[in-house]
Amino acid sequence: MHGLLRKSSERGKVLSVKTGSNPNSSSLGVDVTLLLAAGAAAGLLSFLGGSLIRWMRWGKGPGDRD
Amino acid sequence: MIPFVKLQAVGRFGKSMARAEPFGATIAFHKPEMLVMVDRAMALQLGVADFPAPQPGSCATDPHAPYEAHLTVGRNCSVGCSACYIDAGQGRRGPVDISKWEAILERLAQMGVFHVAIGGGEDDELEDLIHLASKARQLGLTPNLTTAAWNVTPAVAKRLGVFHRVHVSMDGLGDTYRQMRGHDGFARAHTGLEILKAYHPHVGVNCVVGRRNYEELEELFSLLHGLKISEVELLRFKPTGRGRALFDSMDLSHDQYDHLVKKVLKLAFRYRVRVRLDCSFTPMVCAGGYDPSVLAKLGVAGCVAGSWLVSIDPEGGLSGCSFDSEPVGSWTDLGKPGLFAKFSNWTNDPPMPCGDCAFLDICRGGCHLVARHVTGDFEAPDPSCPIVRRWSESGR
Numbered sequence: 001m002h003g004l005l006r007k008s009s010e011r012g013k014v015l016s017v018k019t020g021s022n023p024n025s026s027s028l029g030v031d032v033t034l035l036l037a038a039g040a041a042a043g044l045l046s047f048l049g050g051s052l053i054r055w056m057r058w059g060k061g062p063g064d065r066d
Numbered sequence: 067m068i069p070f071v072k073l074q075a076v077g078r079f080g081k082s083m084a085r086a087e088p089f090g091a092t093i094a095f096h097k098p099e100m101l102v103m104v105d106r107a108m109a110l111q112l113g114v115a116d117f118p119a120p121q122p123g124s125c126a127t128d129p130h131a132p133y134e135a136h137l138t139v140g141r142n143c144s145v146g147c148s149a150c151y152i153d154a155g156q157g158r159r160g161p162v163d164i165s166k167w168e169a170i171l172e173r174l175a176q177m178g179v180f181h182v183a184i185g186g187g188e189d190d191e192l193e194d195l196i197h198l199a200s201k202a203r204q205l206g207l208t209p210n211l212t213t214a215a216w217n218v219t220p221a222v223a224k225r226l227g228v229f230h231r232v233h234v235s236m237d238g239l240g241d242t243y244r245q246m247r248g249h250d251g252f253a254r255a256h257t258g259l260e261i262l263k264a265y266h267p268h269v270g271v272n273c274v275v276g277r278r279n280y281e282e283l284e285e286l287f288s289l290l291h292g293l294k295i296s297e298v299e300l301l302r303f304k305p306t307g308r309g310r311a312l313f314d315s316m317d318l319s320h321d322q323y324d325h326l327v328k329k330v331l332k333l334a335f336r337y338r339v340r341v342r343l344d345c346s347f348t349p350m351v352c353a354g355g356y357d358p359s360v361l362a363k364l365g366v367a368g369c370v371a372g373s374w375l376v377s378i379d380p381e382g383g384l385s386g387c388s389f390d391s392e393p394v395g396s397w398t399d400l401g402k403p404g405l406f407a408k409f410s411n412w413t414n415d416p417p418m419p420c421g422d423c424a425f426l427d428i429c430r431g432g433c434h435l436v437a438r439h440v441t442g443d444f445e446a447p448d449p450s451c452p453i454v455r456r457w458s459e460s461g462r
Contacts, residue, residue, distance in 0.1 A: 012108025
């Protein structure tokens with residue numbers, strides 16, 4: 001319960017979420033489909049991203065990518 | 067060296083990677099596929115502590131290293147599109163220097179780049195592209211490909227599985243395709259798309275939107291719906307390569323620019339196709355009346371050349387964007403500070419009306435290469451931005 005009540009400034013926040021990956025070798029593409037429900041989509045994505053991150057636990061620690 | 071922290075998600079979300087940034091961290095997920103940018107407080111909880119200093123003149127949201135790199139490995143091509151931005155053509159075959167491109171991939175991996183989009187002329191050796199994609203995978207990079215798909219067979223499609231996503235260039239159906247690309251290649255592209263869809267899990271279409279195919283976009287969306295293709299990326303016509311001479315006849319009209327975003331969202335909803343708009347369309351997204359904070363949260367970004375992305379041409383020239391035909395140096399300069407100052411410093415002293423625009427940090431002036439072509443001034447605001455046009459028309 002304590003964790004849930006911590007201030008958001010302590011927990012940190014999601015700044016942005018970029019979905020998918022860009023297949024195009026000439027410019028940067030951004031998924032705009034979510035603009036159909038802009039405000040709700042942004043909130044939902046931030047919630048999803050934040051939840052996933054908080055759910056994660058440490059792996060091998062600092063080091064190289066594999 | 068960029069500090070990384072490996073993260074282990076629970077259950078089916080698999081491994082993820084957190085990369086330290088000046089603002090906090092970027093976390094790359096594979097399932098669901100997304101990049102999540104978090105502030106320092108959240109990054110600290112993930113074990114990311116060594117935050118790199120921001121590049122001089124950069125925006126607060128700029129990463130320490132690019133999110134993606136665009137690699138054009140060659141210019142040999144028999145397809146011969148009339149507006150090819152890399153001016154590819156027949157007889158331009160030079161052996162793809164595999165060792166050079168492997169070294170480039172290693173450098174990009176060291177920098178912490180997440181995605182690479184590999185392209186080139188259609189006749190560049192497929193084996194070379196597949197080899198480089200395999201190398202990218204080994205290095206932890208995610209490779210993607212865009213192709214005209216003229217030479218795709220079931221055997222080829224299976225081998226292209228090494229790419230995470232494969233998109234087919236298709237600017238319309240039938241005669242619209244011919245008008246946009248200057249040759250009658252729709253049937254071959256359509257066949258290639260069908261084969262890819264049968265053998266590859268992530269297939270989509272790239273469509274350059276110009277004055278000649280704007281009204282026919284619904285036909286394309288309908289086709290994609292029928293083929294169960296779930297993603298299309300729409301690209302603005304650029305005045306680069308052979309496209310420079312065609313730009314005036316291909317560039318969208320003001321009315322088309324004004325209605326583009328609403329039109330494609332309507333089509334996305336009707337045909338259940340996800341739409342990606344390229345960075346140069348960001349001024350039109352911003353002019354759509356959305357809250358700037360919502361656009362920022364959704365990762366909408368205008369000219370992020372040299373910060374979010376970099377481009378390397380067949381000769382190894384390094385640019386902030388594939389459409390900038392003036393490389394700032396060689397790929398060996400990757401990571402040097404200040405290389406892309408003309409892009410990254412633009413928001414520090416923007417001209418009006420961008421200086422007063424609520425979307426400045428998102429849009430960053432729109433496409434500077436279009437601005438340079440149309441106005442002769444790289445520093446000018448994007449001349450097709452609806453906000454810029456309204457401001458100009460108001461006589462201020």
